[in-house]
Amino acid sequence: MPLTAATGVRALPGVGEARAKCLEKLNLGTVGDLLAYFPRSYEDRTKIVSIAGAPPGESVCIAALVAEAPRLSRIRKGLELVKVKAVDETAAMTVTFFNQTYVKDALRPGETYVFYGKIELMGRARQMTNPIFEREGRARFTGCIMPVYPLTAGVSNNLLAGLTRRCVDACAGEIPELLPAEVRRVHALAQSEFSYRNIHFPDSWESLELARRRLIFEEFFYLTCGMALLKSGRDRGRGPVFEYTDPGWFCSRLPFALTNAQRRVIGEAAADLGAPRPMNRLVQGDVGSGKTAVAAACAWMAYQSGWQCAMMAPTEILAEQHRRSLSALLADTGMTVGLLTGSMKAAEKKQVYAALKTGEIDLVVGTHALLSEGVAFARLGLVITDEQHRFGVAQRAALSAKAGQITPHVLVMSATPIPRTLALIIYGDLDLSVIDELPPGRTPVDTFIVGEDKRQRMYNFVRKLVGEGRQAYIVCPAVEESEPAEVPGPTYEGGWGEAAGEAPHPDLKAVTAYAQELKTKIFPDLRVAFVHGRMKAKEKDAVMSAFAAGNVDVLVSTTVIEVGVDVPNAALMVVENAERFGLSQLHQLRGRVGRGGHQSYCVMVTSTRSEESRRRLKVLADTTDGFKISEEDLRIRGPGDFFGARQHGLPQLHIADLAGDMRLLKEAQTAAEALLAADPGLRSPGHAALLERVKKLFADNPDIFN
Numbered sequence: 001m002p003l004t005a006a007t008g009v010r011a012l013p014g015v016g017e018a019r020a021k022c023l024e025k026l027n028l029g030t031v032g033d034l035l036a037y038f039p040r041s042y043e044d045r046t047k048i049v050s051i052a053g054a055p056p057g058e059s060v061c062i063a064a065l066v067a068e069a070p071r072l073s074r075i076r077k078g079l080e081l082v083k084v085k086a087v088d089e090t091a092a093m094t095v096t097f098f099n100q101t102y103v104k105d106a107l108r109p110g111e112t113y114v115f116y117g118k119i120e121l122m123g124r125a126r127q128m129t130n131p132i133f134e135r136e137g138r139a140r141f142t143g144c145i146m147p148v149y150p151l152t153a154g155v156s157n158n159l160l161a162g163l164t165r166r167c168v169d170a171c172a173g174e175i176p177e178l179l180p181a182e183v184r185r186v187h188a189l190a191q192s193e194f195s196y197r198n199i200h201f202p203d204s205w206e207s208l209e210l211a212r213r214r215l216i217f218e219e220f221f222y223l224t225c226g227m228a229l230l231k232s233g234r235d236r237g238r239g240p241v242f243e244y245t246d247p248g249w250f251c252s253r254l255p256f257a258l259t260n261a262q263r264r265v266i267g268e269a270a271a272d273l274g275a276p277r278p279m280n281r282l283v284q285g286d287v288g289s290g291k292t293a294v295a296a297a298c299a300w301m302a303y304q305s306g307w308q309c310a311m312m313a314p315t316e317i318l319a320e321q322h323r324r325s326l327s328a329l330l331a332d333t334g335m336t337v338g339l340l341t342g343s344m345k346a347a348e349k350k351q352v353y354a355a356l357k358t359g360e361i362d363l364v365v366g367t368h369a370l371l372s373e374g375v376a377f378a379r380l381g382l383v384i385t386d387e388q389h390r391f392g393v394a395q396r397a398a399l400s401a402k403a404g405q406i407t408p409h410v411l412v413m414s415a416t417p418i419p420r421t422l423a424l425i426i427y428g429d430l431d432l433s434v435i436d437e438l439p440p441g442r443t444p445v446d447t448f449i450v451g452e453d454k455r456q457r458m459y460n461f462v463r464k465l466v467g468e469g470r471q472a473y474i475v476c477p478a479v480e481e482s483e484p485a486e487v488p489g490p491t492y493e494g495g496w497g498e499a500a501g502e503a504p505h506p507d508l509k510a511v512t513a514y515a516q517e518l519k520t521k522i523f524p525d526l527r528v529a530f531v532h533g534r535m536k537a538k539e540k541d542a543v544m545s546a547f548a549a550g551n552v553d554v555l556v557s558t559t560v561i562e563v564g565v566d567v568p569n570a571a572l573m574v575v576e577n578a579e580r581f582g583l584s585q586l587h588q589l590r591g592r593v594g595r596g597g598h599q600s601y602c603v604m605v606t607s608t609r610s611e612e613s614r615r616r617l618k619v620l621a622d623t624t625d626g627f628k629i630s631e632e633d634l635r636i637r638g639p640g641d642f643f644g645a646r647q648h649g650l651p652q653l654h655i656a657d658l659a660g661d662m663r664l665l666k667e668a669q670t671a672a673e674a675l676l677a678a679d680p681g682l683r684s685p686g687h688a689a690l691l692e693r694v695k696k697l698f699a700d701n702p703d704i705f706n
């Protein structure tokens with residue numbers, strides 16, 4: 001039976017049940033999976049030299065004749081040696097294999113093999129240890145550019161290379177060419193078959209580059225098309241038209257005058273809310289730029305128009321805080337604000353469910369608990385998510401689905417400024433509003449980088465500020481707090497950001513121990529408290545509330561306070577082991593202070609000697625512009641770290657890298673835009689296969705195209 005992309009791996013020679021199981025661990029179930037399993041690097045095995053001409057210590061290929069029968073000797077138990085003499089016209093060498101007895105029969109005297117390995121000189125004798133070899137002329141593992149695949153137990157590189165070679169030979173030509181000819185011509189892209197052949201078994205480095213370019217472009221192209229289709233799909237939905245879209249009264253009674261940027265963004269949202277097409281807007285604002293007021297204004301317009309609003313936050317502390325600050329901003333509006341989090345008692349939840357269903361609650365703030373089955377609304381018209389890259393397309397869609405037949409308006413808030421090209425990809429389905437102005441009267445946070453030698457001075461400084469009536473945070477990098485499970489559920493809720501069920505991080509004790517030390521030895525006269533993600537929600541809330549109320553002077557914390565926590569009286573942020581944080585994260589942490597009228601400070605304590613780390617931290621000391629910082633962060637760490645593993649909710653990319661291949665990303669964006677302008681929705685029959693492929697890339701979220 002001829003191989004096709006759909007053929008299971010069991011049909012390949014040498015793959016039995018056990019091997020198939022091992023391959024499954026790498027998600028390799030079919031020939032098509034193997035074809036799309038790209039090497040992570042390549043080994044240059046193209047250099048073929050003579051024995052005498054081989055530079056010692058360098059990996060090379062040598063074609064040599066096996067001069068005599070290999071000899072097997074047992075040195076001791078568990079150590080067996082096969083030695084063989086090989087010659088070419090320039091010299092002889094001894095080839096030694098440890099614990100590979102099969103070699104004894106595999107190498108035949110009088111035949112020529114190509115050996116790939118390093119020549120070592122022992123006096124004047126030449127020797128090679130454990131080389132890879134194959135019969136001359138086969139050129140499967142030697143004399144070529146060898147792909148190096150990501151592996152797992154039971155799957156060797158040679159096995160994968162062998163299987164993939166078979167698949168490529170049998171069906172690379174069958175892979176349909178989905179990139180339109182015009183796109184390939186304009187962007188000088190290689191053909192599909194060529195690219196699949198050469199990404200696995202490049203015939204030269206130039207061919208490899210061409211193949212990579214095409215495949216990366218292709219992936220970006222599908223991604224951009226997908227995001228654009230998503231957006232146009234949303235645009236076609238029917239939204240609730242808000243009759244009341246004048247935020248004037250709401251704004252006039254706020255305790256502060258809105259900034260121009262806030263006004264503009266509220267205006268943009270109001271225009272969306274009054275239109276029949278559902279709003280899909282991302283509000284990006286640097287830390288402390290006042291996004292909450294924008295959310296409140298929208299929620300109020302929903303209420304005035306007779307619709308309910310749901311706001312989803314990534315953590316319980318934030319949900320609770322949003323509820324507090326929204327309640328304050330909406331105090332005299334007559335709106336009922338509710339809270340729904342996973343740690344609430346079942347009876348409390350039930351009450352909220354009922355009140356949402358009857359429409360008694362006008363605005364509900366909550367965590368992922370809002371997505372629970374029991375949650376149903378009377379008239380959900382507006383969904384707000386506070387993202388920080390934590391929800392992504394699928395979860396936003398899940399909350400919107402609670403609105404039943406209509407497509408509610410969606411407002412996404414993000415405090416992590418991201419470079420525009422990336423924003424287009426990650427939030428490509430959204431319109432963008434930027435709050436690019438801070439409320440007046442904010443003095444920039446003074447930022448210092450200090451070493452261990454200044455620790456005592458830092459403590460004195462904490463004491464001095466507390467003496468002046470301010471409060472301080474001291475953050476330790478102990479636990480990966482801010483990495484919630486990707487899917488909503490009890491893990492996230494219960495664990496509050498740390499995967500529940502995992503053994504506590506050994507450093508966690510450090511936070512508690514450090515807090516204890518501060519409490520008893522360093523600041524016995526101050527009110528010191530601590531908070532971390534493994535505490536029960538109630539305990540955390542109690543500590544946070546006490547801090548917010550000014551009843552705690554020094555709050556020792558893990559990064560649970562990273563996003564959004566708002567205590568204007570806090571004027572000092574100390575970050576321990578600052579080198580262990582990402583720049584954007586440090587920027588977020590710094591954003592927890594300087595929120596009131598007080599001069600505020602950020603002290604980054606580090607004992608790192610690494611030049612690179614110090615340079616990174618200096619970026620932060622030099623600028624307070626979140627966009628600049630995020631660009632630098634992206635440049636240094638790449639998008640994986642930047643967003644946390646797969647937190648952006650995008651399909652997983654096989655070969656393209658969102659930070660590294662920025663130029664190709666831009667090219668692909670341009671090409672996709674042009675194609676979609678000519679054929680919106682990719683409805684022409686000639687693009688049917690392309691459309692299928694785009695949908696497949698988003699297969700994790702099949703609903704998003706409906």
Ligand SMILES: Nc1ncnc2c1ncn2[C@@H]1O[C@H](COP(=O)(O)OP(=O)(O)OP(=O)(O)O)[C@@H](O)[C@H]1O
Nearest residue numbers: 256257258259287288289290291292293415439564
């Ligand atoms: N126009 C304004 N004038 C004065 N203060 C304001 C203004 N807008 C908001 N604030 C205050 O600034 C603080 C920060 O606002 P908010 O919490 O909405 O910021 P944010 O954009 O959500 O920032 P973060 O992402 O860091 O939480 C709050 O204490 C809020 O009351």
